[in-house]
Amino acid sequence: MARPRQSENAITARERIEEAFWRLLASNDYNKISIKMLAAEAKVNHNSIYYHYKNIDEIAKSAFDSVIIHDLRPIMAGSIKELCSVFLTTQSDYQSRFGRIRLFASSGSDYLQSLLKTGLMDVWLSQAGKCLENLSLKDQLELDFIFSGIVAMLGRGDEEMSKEEWVNLFNGKLFQTLFYEMQRIVLE
Numbered sequence: 001m002a003r004p005r006q007s008e009n010a011i012t013a014r015e016r017i018e019e020a021f022w023r024l025l026a027s028n029d030y031n032k033i034s035i036k037m038l039a040a041e042a043k044v045n046h047n048s049i050y051y052h053y054k055n056i057d058e059i060a061k062s063a064f065d066s067v068i069i070h071d072l073r074p075i076m077a078g079s080i081k082e083l084c085s086v087f088l089t090t091q092s093d094y095q096s097r098f099g100r101i102r103l104f105a106s107s108g109s110d111y112l113q114s115l116l117k118t119g120l121m122d123v124w125l126s127q128a129g130k131c132l133e134n135l136s137l138k139d140q141l142e143l144d145f146i147f148s149g150i151v152a153m154l155g156r157g158d159e160e161m162s163k164e165e166w167v168n169l170f171n172g173k174l175f176q177t178l179f180y181e182m183q184r185i186v187l188e
Contacts, residue, residue, distance in 0.1 A: 013051075013052065014062075016043065017038060018059065019042070025060075029108060031109060033056055057111060064104065064119060105151050107155075117147045124147075124182060125143075125186060128186035135185065
């Protein structure tokens with residue numbers, strides 16, 4: 001018997017798995033998430049997970065790339081003020097993305113934090129047509145330091161911070177200085 005066709009609007013197994021990953025990450029330590037937990041949450045057979053992904057890290061990378069990195073490319077072309085206003089808008093889809101960025105930052109997982117830092121840095125550089133390997137060692141170290149700090153700040157930001165407090169943080173002297181240095185590096 002042939003496999004039944006899915007309608008165009010049906011959610012694929014990959015999408016269900018990645019959405020289940022986000023839900024589990026919101027309530028569990030990354031290192032405690034298992035394939036068995038994901039299969040139950042996504043309502044798929046664990047073999048379906050292994051059909052699409054090698055392991056949890058690959059699921060995390062795919063979820064990160066499809067939800068966060070894809071959407072950041074056009075946004076990061078602007079200023080810190082524009083980036084801040086997009087993520088702190090009342091539109092729930094952007095708030096959800098900001099929440100997911102914070103999940104990676106606050107996960108306590110070196111892998112997820114590194115993925116976030118590297119992803120943000122790569123998007124920033126690609127917007128300027130630059131490649132990390134072509135920068136001077138000094139510029140590479142400065143960018144690594146800046147993006148590590150951004151990830152650490154996002155991971156430590158209290159859930160109770162209001163939108164205004166986030167705006168003030170992003171628009172404050174520290175972020176303006178960091179943004180200036182980030183621009184200087186890619187414009188040299």
